[in-house]
Amino acid sequence: MNYNFQTSDEHLIFHQQDGRSLRTNVVREYFKEICKRCELPMLSPHALRHTHAVHLLESGASLKYVSKRLGHASIKTTADTYLNITEKIEDDAIEKYQQYFN
Incomplete structure (x- = not known):
């Protein structure tokens, strides 16, 4: 599968497919979900x-x-x-x- 992800010009870890930054609340929600799935304490990005x-x-x-x-x-x-x-x-x-x- 080719998702055509572009790298971020700002060297962002979390970014949209086109390289633009994600909104802070989106990153926070993803991070909370990952912590929950991995049974880790809830940490902020x-x-x-x-x-x-x-x-x-x-x-x-x-x-x-x-x-x-x-x-x-x-x-x-x-x-x-x-x-x-x-x-x-x-x-x-x-x-x-x-x-x-x-």
């Missing part, structure tokens, strides 16, 4: 954004890169939102600091 940001930071991506990727106006917004969420970032920083002196 916005939770994916937070998860992605934390995974990027924990993997070592720079704060500047993550801030740009999320479209934040400043790095401070990203830092205030995400850096206090994960202990892994703190643990990795301490480990790198210790390795620096060894």
